[in-house]
Amino acid sequence: MALTIGQVATAADVNIQTIRYYERRGLFPTPRRTPAGYRQYADGAVARLRFIKHAQELGFSLQEIQELLGLRVRHGAACDAVERKTRHKxxxxxxxxxxLQRLKRTLERLAAACTARRPTDDCPILEVLEDHDDIGH
Amino acid sequence: MALTIGQVATAADVNIQTIRYYERRGLFPTPRRTPAGYRQYADGAVARLRFIKHAQELGFSLQEIQELLGLRVRHGAACDAVERKTRHKxxxxxxxxxxLQRLKRTLERLAAACTARRPTDDCPILEVLEDHDDIGH
DNA sequence: TTAAACCCCGTACCATGGTACAGTGTCAAG
DNA sequence: CTTGACACTGTACCATGGTACGGGGTTTAA
Incomplete structure (x- = not known):
């Protein structure tokens, strides 16, 4: 059951142009074509698009997503590299x-101060930076 | 102790142009000027820049960061609005x-499969995504 | 007092992640 | 056998978040 690009786009709720853009970028495999040149997709294409959208919402760039999608276990080959990348991610x-948890706690303190009608510093959100600066980058 | 834009930029490890860009966008308060027109900053400017950088890494847009920075309690007035905004954030x-926790679990499963050297199907990440898709939006 | 190093402003340019449009070809229903 | 919905390619354009450049003024230290 081959799908047209339009069907895939509708199912995954993305623009047709976006799919072609991903293909150009190498994020999306070049699909089979009909004799007339129409792209033909399998169901998996929709799942792949949804994955991309989701990963983007989580703050990954297309480049990173491409790497994520490239992490596949192929009969033992290059398995170490794949695992290393994954653990780093x-x-x-x-x-x-x-x-984000630290930011959330700060926001909660702010909300509490608000409820108590206790005025805060000029910019209480900046607190989130205390003892925090150079951890983890 | 007033800082020049260059000193602030160096301390926060951002480009001078970026500071001016933030000022234009309204993310950064317009500072006092020397008679010659040079911007003069207090120490707080560096912390503010670091916060912005940090929040960006967490996936917030400059617009959102501007909103975060604007959250503060001012003597009773508009307190409800601030609290509502804060709770929304x-x-x-x-x-x-x-x-992100869901993504982490996904990646952990992938890493585990990798460790076991059990070659999986074409794209294990996609598989794990199947029961992942439309939760939580 | 002059050269280096800094600052000013305005405008143009860049990368990322798309989105739109023009001009053309294809397919399926009436 | 035509008309409408869809597909194709190529190129242009958009928003976001910067970054660079040109043409000028200022500060500082030899």
Whole structure:
């Protein structure tokens, strides 16, 4: 069951142009074509697009996403490299989570101060930086 | 102790042009000027820049950062609005944390499969995504 | 008092991640 | 056998977040 680019675009809720753009960028495999030159996709294409969208929302660039998608286990080959990349990504993600948690705590303190009608510093959000500066970059 | 734009830029490790760009965008307060028109900054400017850089790494746009920096409690007035905004930001941050935690689990599963040297199907990341897709937006 | 090093402003340019448009070809229903 | 919806390519354009450049004034230290 081959899908046209339009069907894939609709299913994944992206623009047709975006799919072609990804193809040009190398994020998307070049699909088979009909004799007339129409692209033909399998169902997996939709999942791939959804993955890309999701990873983008999480702050990964297309370049990084391309790397993520490239991490596949091919019969033992290059498995070490794949694992190293993955573990590095995990570190980065973990650090981002920690930072966001710190920001959340700061915001919660601010909200609490607000409820108590206690005036805050000029810019309480900057507190998030205390003892924080050069961790993890 | 007033700092020149160049000193601030060096201390915060950003480009001078970037500071002026932030000023134009309204992210950065317009500083006092010397008679010759040179910008004069206080120490706080460096912290502010570092916060901006940091928040960007966490995936906030300059627009969002501007909103974050604007959150403060001013003698009772407009307190409700600030609290509402702050709680909304907390939601946003919490959702981002959840998304990243899910991604981390995904990556961990991939790394584990890799360690086991069990060659999986074409794209293990996609597989793990199947039960991942439309949660939480 | 002059050269280096800094600052000013305005404008142009860059990368990323798309999105639109023009001109053309294809397919399927009436 | 035509009309409308869709596809193709190529190129131009958009927003965001900067960065560089040109043409000028200022400060500082030899």
């Amino acid at each position: 995990i570190e980065v993600v973990q650090q981002r989570i920690r930072d | 907390i939601e946003v941050v919490q959702q981002r944390i959840r998304d």
